[in-house]
Amino acid sequence: MSTIWKTALAAALAPVLMLLPTTASAETLFGAMAKAYENNPDLNAVRAALRATDETVTIAKAGMRPQVAATASASTVSVSDVRQPSSPDFGYNTQSIGISITQQIFDGFQTLNNVRAAEAGVFANRESLRAQEISILLAAAQAYADVARDQQIVVIRKQNLAFLQEQLNAANARLQVGEGTRTDVSQAEAQLAGAQALLAAAIAQLKQSQATYVQVVGEAPKGIKQPSPASKALPASVDSAVAIGIREHPYVLAALHAVDAAGYQVKSAEGTLLPGVVVQGNVARNWTNEPPGYSNPDATAASVTAQLKIPIYQGGAEFGSIRRAKETLGEQRIKVDSARASVQQQVTSAYAQMEASIAAIAAARKQLAAANLALQGVIEERNVGQKTTLDVLNAQQTVLEAKESLVGYQRNSVVASYSVLAASGRLTIKSQGLAVAEYRSEDHYEAVKDAWFGLRTVDGR
Secondary structure (H helix, E strand, O other): OOHHHHHHHHHHHHHHHHOOOOOOOOOOHHHHHHHHHHHOHHHHHHHHHHHHHHHHHHHHHHHHOOEEEEEEEEEEEEEOOOOOOOOOOEEEEEEEEEEEEEEEEEOOOHHHHHHHHHHHHHHHHHHHHHHHHHHHHHHHHHHHHHHHHHHHHHHHHHHHHHHHHHHHHHHHHHHHOOOOOHHHHHHHHHHHHHHHHHHHHHHHHHHHHHHHHHHHHOOOOOOOOOOOOOOOOOOOOHHHHHHHHHHHOHHHHHHHHHHHHHHHHHHHHHHHHOOEEEEEEEEEEEEEOOOOOOOOOOEEEEEEEEEEEOOOOOOOHHHHHHHHHHHHHHHHHHHHHHHHHHHHHHHHHHHHHHHHHHHHHHHHHHHHHHHHHHHHHHHHHHHOOOOOHHHHHHHHHHHHHHHHHHHHHHHHHHHHHHHHHHHOOOOOOOOOOOOOOOOOHHHHHHHHOOOOOOOOOOOOO
């Protein structure tokens, strides 16, 4: 078999060979998503922010709890005895310690509604965390598919470079025996130089994709191979995907919880118009070294005070706060409609891209098969003098473009399928069966929601 035929056969078999498994240590797409779920710093930052949001419930509940304060004082008093003007002045010291307890009995349900608003805010942020998890899983799938595509393009362009080098060698050989022309050699040299530039660009693009992979996943890519499109939990049609997304997507659920929080804020603001009741208890002990005959003996005092406060007019701030809270509630309701429309648009777009990429893959495979046959035919015709070197180079360029198009469509198919899952809210570690422990935000919330004391966080900081 001639060298040219060997090169052509290798070029034809390359797309098939590149789809075969590599080594046992090869990273899978699911493995990359699992590592991103566990290691991605942006996702971990959102988790930390949610833990901070959990504390707003504890802060809101403080309005239901007693407030305790201790006081201490000391003073020195200088006295002139007006009963005996000729006697010298004298001084004495007094000390006092006390403790007070204040308990809010009723505040127009403000604290109750503030607690409920804080809880709704926590639920909204949990859904925002889920949305961020979906976004990171999709980013990991895209980064994996990008590296797989760019690796294959580098291999394809190396094979193209080798083929063109063979064509240049053959053109020089034919020139030396008088069967070719200098033009054939120049054309082969020009194509070879262009192929070298294309290979350099492909290598640079691969390095960029690998850097993005490290940023998202947290590790360098190892043994990446062409992934398959998503199949687990994939909706059967665009209509079902839209319905699922509108019902289940975290963005929609977060918007609904935000409506609940805003509604409770309206009730809390309205509570400023209602009466309030506060009970306060005080105990104090006083000491003095005042001389005998004066009226400040040591004493212990205790008191309990109940105060009823009925607001009549507070400068109009209370009415402005109520109106502002109602407008915020209206804004949040509108955002629910916006979230649903956004999910519908994303699902429809992703599904259309997935269907288009599937059709494009089938067409690209046919194009590649035909281009390979045409290349083989042009080479045979060139060998018998019916075609020129330029014809061979043009046929090889068509094969190169078909190969790269197929690889690009395969990448688009993978990304689009996972985009459908993400847009419908189903791209989760459970739906994909990822081998990674699930982050349970509820555990931290349950640990802090009723905490009365403590400076350390749940993890001991």
